[in-house]
Amino acid sequence: xxxxxxxxxxxxxxxxxxxxxxxxxxxxxxxxxxxxxxxxxxxxxxxxxxxxxxxxxxxxxxxxxxxxxxxxxxxxxxxxxxxxxxxxxxxxxxxxxxxxxxxxxxxxxxxxxxxxxxxxxxxxxxxxxxxxxxxxxxxxxxxxxxxxxxxxxxxxxxxxxxxxxxxxxxxxxxxxxxxxxxxxxxxxxxxxxxxxxxxxxxxxxxxxxxxxxxxxxxxxxxxxxxxxxxxxxxxxxxxxxxxxxxxxxxxxxxxxxxxxxxxxxxxxxxxxxxxxxxxxxxxxxxxxxxxxxxxxxxxxxxxxxxxxxxx
Amino acid sequence: xxxxxxxxxxxxxxxxxxxxxxxxxxxxxxxxxxxxxxxxxxxxxxxxxxxxxxxxxxxxxxxxxxxxxxxxxxxxxxxxxxxxxxxxxxxxxxxxxxxxxxxxxxxxxxxxxxxxxxxxxxxxxxxxxxxxxxxxxxxxxxxxxxxxxxxxxxxxxxxxxxxxxxxxxxxxxxxxxxxxxxxxxxxxxxxxxxxxxxxxxxxxxxxxxxxxxxxxxxxxxxxxxxxxxxxxxxxxxxxxxxxxxxxxxxxxxxxxxxxxxxxxxxxxxxxxxxxxxxxxxxxxxxxxxxxxxxxxxxxxxxxxxxxxxxx
Ligand SMILES: Nc1nc2c(ncn2[C@@H]2O[C@H](COP(=O)(O)OP(=O)(O)O)[C@@H](O)[C@H]2O)c(=O)[nH]1
Ligand SMILES: Nc1nc2c(ncn2[C@@H]2O[C@H](COP(=O)(O)OP(=O)(O)O)[C@@H](O)[C@H]2O)c(=O)[nH]1
Ligand SMILES: [Mn+2]
Ligand SMILES: [Mn+2]
Numbered sequence: 001x002x003x004x005x006x007x008x009x010x011x012x013x014x015x016x017x018x019x020x021x022x023x024x025x026x027x028x029x030x031x032x033x034x035x036x037x038x039x040x041x042x043x044x045x046x047x048x049x050x051x052x053x054x055x056x057x058x059x060x061x062x063x064x065x066x067x068x069x070x071x072x073x074x075x076x077x078x079x080x081x082x083x084x085x086x087x088x089x090x091x092x093x094x095x096x097x098x099x100x101x102x103x104x105x106x107x108x109x110x111x112x113x114x115x116x117x118x119x120x121x122x123x124x125x126x127x128x129x130x131x132x133x134x135x136x137x138x139x140x141x142x143x144x145x146x147x148x149x150x151x152x153x154x155x156x157x158x159x160x161x162x163x164x165x166x167x168x169x170x171x172x173x174x175x176x177x178x179x180x181x182x183x184x185x186x187x188x189x190x191x192x193x194x195x196x197x198x199x200x201x202x203x204x205x206x207x208x209x210x211x212x213x214x215x216x217x218x219x220x221x222x223x224x225x226x227x228x229x230x231x232x233x234x235x236x237x238x239x240x241x242x243x244x245x246x247x248x249x250x251x252x253x254x255x256x257x258x259x260x261x262x263x264x265x266x267x268x269x270x271x272x273x274x275x276x277x278x279x280x281x282x283x284x285x286x287x288x289x290x291x292x293x294x295x296x297x298x299x300x301x302x303x304x305x306x307x308x309x310x311x
Numbered sequence: 312x313x314x315x316x317x318x319x320x321x322x323x324x325x326x327x328x329x330x331x332x333x334x335x336x337x338x339x340x341x342x343x344x345x346x347x348x349x350x351x352x353x354x355x356x357x358x359x360x361x362x363x364x365x366x367x368x369x370x371x372x373x374x375x376x377x378x379x380x381x382x383x384x385x386x387x388x389x390x391x392x393x394x395x396x397x398x399x400x401x402x403x404x405x406x407x408x409x410x411x412x413x414x415x416x417x418x419x420x421x422x423x424x425x426x427x428x429x430x431x432x433x434x435x436x437x438x439x440x441x442x443x444x445x446x447x448x449x450x451x452x453x454x455x456x457x458x459x460x461x462x463x464x465x466x467x468x469x470x471x472x473x474x475x476x477x478x479x480x481x482x483x484x485x486x487x488x489x490x491x492x493x494x495x496x497x498x499x500x501x502x503x504x505x506x507x508x509x510x511x512x513x514x515x516x517x518x519x520x521x522x523x524x525x526x527x528x529x530x531x532x533x534x535x536x537x538x539x540x541x542x543x544x545x546x547x548x549x550x551x552x553x554x555x556x557x558x559x560x561x562x563x564x565x566x567x568x569x570x571x572x573x574x575x576x577x578x579x580x581x582x583x584x585x586x587x588x589x590x591x592x593x594x595x596x597x598x599x600x601x602x603x604x605x606x607x608x609x610x611x612x613x614x615x616x617x618x619x620x621x622x
Contacts, residue, residue, distance in 0.1 A: 012394060012395070012398050012409050012411070013411070015410070015411070015450070016412075016413040017412055017450070018413060018414070018415045020415070094322070097322060097323075097324070098322070098324070099325075099454070100323070100325050101326050101327075101328055101454060102326070102327040102329060103328060103329070104328035104331070104573065104576075105577070131577050131578070134576060135576045137449075138448075138449065138452050138576045139452070139454040139576065143410065143412060143451075262415065264449060265415075265445060265450065266583065267441065267442070267445040267582065269578040269580060272577065272578060273602065290584040291584065
């Protein structure tokens, strides 16, 4: 037989989704993890942090989606260089697969120019982000994927055991607590502060607000215009508490959130339209709950967002 | 370089989603079509019909999801035999790729045993079907997919130019009219009748019904318990009309429905929970509309469902 007469690999593919597991011993069970990152800016610190993760690389698939903007062009060039380096380096240090997508739907540069109320702009940004996340998810998740780790491109510091630590909880959806290092000018020392307010539990006030809203209005957390009094995970960090403490959530951010692949495969995506008055990652959490999955966060497990003025 | 030192194909993959098109000249533009079929029973007529489609096979990907039931076991064995035959036959007659999934979520055999009101059973069936369709979709759609054709396993007769005909309309979502051939015992001749009532346009009565419903209630079309007075595409067939006549729809079935891949990539999936009081394929149509896509049907373009007592 000549090579082209043999059925190419993948020409017929069989998968038993029932035998695909997401367990608390992911690495031991050789579970494939897909790390997904929407990327407007390439930060070297993000990449260095990614490279120091100790989860076996042959079980890691990476997926990126880069916007069609000038900043996207720059990010893409840097990302491609970084990717090429690691994927042509020692074979046992390569990732199983890396997919880079150029975004089809509209990106933010345009939106940023608009002189509009910040909350209004936020709605459009979040809707556009939802589309980008869906494009990325639908294009990269495969029948072999056990876990999806949503990791934003500006998350620059995580424990190296991030994936082992988070999969060990074996939760359908699990968000790390996104903090930020900064220099406290008064105390003249470096300090940390809460960054991501999208990880929250529902409150009575939040529910009442939603009930009074018009069908197509949305709540985005973290705006004083809409005080929801929702318990925000960012405020539950306890430096002396156990890093494995769990907290039930109703909304999550996309900064560093682990998802059992079955949750996505059952249909949980990022709504770009109001879904129970929520969109994007917060709408995703609600959708996961409508699919009967539990959503949790790790208040004492910190990962760090870049300081914007510092890069 | 030894083979294993070269970056394996697909190790780094680049796709510009903006350069991926779904156009009215799909075959000419070499657009990849993914045919997705949830399959409880393997009908030889379905397979024969599939094989007579004239869209270039090297642009066709097939995806099947088979339930974990006894009937699923039988279907799987027959499907595998059929697939093996075509994929090992002449190279230029092979499909680009065929993926067979064994379903993870619950299947119907169990549900059928329940002594429950038919409409209630239908809700559970439809919810389970939604999960099966999502598992199949998320596992097979890739960054190269231009079109997704949902084709049920009991659709046994379509024009051989089905894909060319339907893509030519270049609509985000487009449903063919599913009819059924049967033997008219009175007239002693073979005849046709409407089969699928899930292709419909919204009505005032339908909207009023929905408005009065509890949040988690659903409307499934085609039950006299819930008269919606919705215009059903099945009733708009005109034997003398143009086969390319279009009709705007709000709900679709999954029998033979073509979708631009971008619609799915933007997040449109099959809700297994009530979405505007709709689920599964009908909920999908609503979701496509929430994503600002138009939904159409072809009332005079007939495809045929198997006659159940006849197989
Ligand atoms: N693909 C894509 N990614 C984007 C776009 N805008 C921002 N991002 C990325 O999406 C993630 C979250 O965006 P960011 O602006 O940091 O949001 P914030 O930190 O929540 O205010 C980051 O990884 C960004 O690099 C965009 O238009 N397209
Ligand atoms: N994967 C899967 N497919 C199924 C299941 N039940 C039915 N199907 C398939 O789904 C499609 C629609 O189901 P069917 O019972 O024909 O629905 P109807 O014709 O609309 O009443 C057909 O292709 C069936 O073979 C199931 O439990 N799992
Ligand atoms: Mn950020
Ligand atoms: Mn059927």
